[in-house]
Amino acid sequence: MTIVGNLNRDNAQALSKFMSVEPQIRLWDILQTKFKAKALQEKVYIEYDKVKADSWDRRNMRIEFNPNKLTRDEMIWLKQNIISYMEDDGFTRIDLAFDFEDDLSNYYAMTDKAVKKTVFYGRDGKPETKYFGVRDSDRFIRIYNKKQERKDNADVEVMSDHLWRVEIELKRDMVDYWNDCFNDLHILKPDWTSPEKLNEQAMVYMLIHEEDKWGELNK
Template sequence: MEKEQLEENWEPALSNSRLSVPNWHTPSPKISFDRMTIVGDLTKDKAQYMADLLGNHTSVQLWDCMTHKFRGRIFTDKIYIEHDRFKADAWDRRNFRIEFNPNNLTADEMLWLKKNILVALENVGFTRLDLAFDFEKDLSDFFIMSDKALKKTVFYGRDGKAETKYFGVRDSDRFVRIYNKKQERKDNADIEMELEDFWRFEIEIKRTMVDEWKNCFEDFSVIQPNYTLIENDSDRHSVMAVLFDEQEWGRMNRKKKYKIKKILKEISPVDLTNLMKLSLREQENKLQKQIDFWLS
């Protein structure tokens, strides 16, 4: 019964399935957790159990093995595990870490991980969730508008169009990526997709923000600004500065920020924010069941 419920709650990510022709007017994203990091404590009385389990399993590869630490991969690199008792004590953190993409695991593999690894750990919890929104739409000219200063990094493809955008700092509790998933699959796995466009909006949520994953983008908007629509030269230059220089936002006073935000909304023919929030609410229970599965 547990396996059937698991398969029902875990549909494949959009990137793993055939896709229909996109609806350009009402793009509806498929949402999934693209990566999870679970931590817990492996107590000394369970150390021998874990050593026997991992040492005798044909799908486990271990290295850096010592009495107090080891690293390894399970099911042909699908799951990464790491244990270091001394480092955990020094940094006052849990000593066992598990990283995986749940979309890449079969139901049997998930159950094995839960019933053999997680069962031996105490104080189990999440320290990272990557929440992915998959769109059958070109997101290369979309921009995140936030009350907070967000560092922006853009990488361009051979055609001069943006292929990857980063918003924020990687070591922070929230880091956003917008990238051409279709091109990534072609570059990394030489897989050609039939879709005209396939882009991913991904929010990497870590540490204290993990418990607030449902509200992880309440403070920013995802818009498609067209600065050429602005007739006033001064306003157009101000908007261009914000779009192309992440430090410009921090130089503006509160009154100027309010004005620029208002202009950005007026010149953005598409605002994905409400659609993403609505889509997340519609799939919230299913996503929560996935989290509960690992913690129960």
Template structure:
């Protein structure tokens, strides 16, 4: 078959996953944040006194112009390194935490005692998590970007966790059985029949693109059996299961097979995910500003 000829599909897709927020229960949130900034030179003494005397601070290590500590019942992990910041030309304070575990009192403590003392406040990492009460084990995440996909299986031999990309990349995607994860790690029984999480781990430049992070993706349970032409069917199967192969294709061929996957039969979550992020963006944007004391750059 001619490479540019569109393959024959057995029929139009009639199982597209429609954006129905009432029918499919979901929840989206930032599951982890890393706030960064520079300690204002005018507040160095205040910062040192806070670290040394505040009962909510547990110092792990300290030297001249260096502090490693946990704060507020271990909710926040802080590192301050003036020398490393100067040598690497990056901001010298970073604080890691899960905002979902923090009360309003914890947030106010953070803004009052840490953010207020910083300049150039921003984020170096955001984890955006979407929980959906639906079995997603047969879904795949595809992109024109070259990345690696890895699947881990449970004791029943069924997919339990899927990773798309590599851990040190700017965008790393996880799709996993949240219900099973809570049972294994916290002995927590979730009453929903199914609960899966789609999580975007965003770092560096991707942090500022969280509102459009799913715009270039296909998130789908593709029925590759529906493609009549065996050559095309085999090629699509490879791209779905060995996603690093996308990087071997030219741009026109990528576009061609991306359209094939988008148009083939099977439930499609793509628009649903994009719409959830769009609808919740004002609330999430406000949350980012709240955690940075409206000092977000």
């Protein structure tokens, strides 16, 4: 996780002074307009660089850490002693994950905006992983068979009949709209028998089983 923000001149001096005497922090590369540090047994990286931030038009301080490796007390310490000095703070990336005990191989993820879609199939011919978007875009969606992934990578057998995960990576400007990132995302299980006309049923059936044909439909 990366948290970014701004230090004004007074807070930069105060934080630098605090970190120089705090035993849980190792400070180096210290100048009037920059410093680097590691805290909490090297689990947290801290960097302040006003000159670089001004030249690149970005916020001047960032904090990087893995929240899974910090205890609750360490997170509180980090917030009270480091993050509290920052102004205009926020995230550069947010990862959201949701698990479903259902077989999502027969479901389709659709968005209101055109996005690139990539599907990988398993040995049984069913989809195992679906990607929507590209990795360096503001929003990247991954839907995959979590049960199979756990078995392949960690040799762990999940007891549920099915376990699928939906992951959404949000970056840059999209981070500020994380609460609305699902508004144009629809995960649906199509029923090709629902149309009354036989030719419409045939078309829906073809689109379900031949996804490339979507691009050939007349608008």
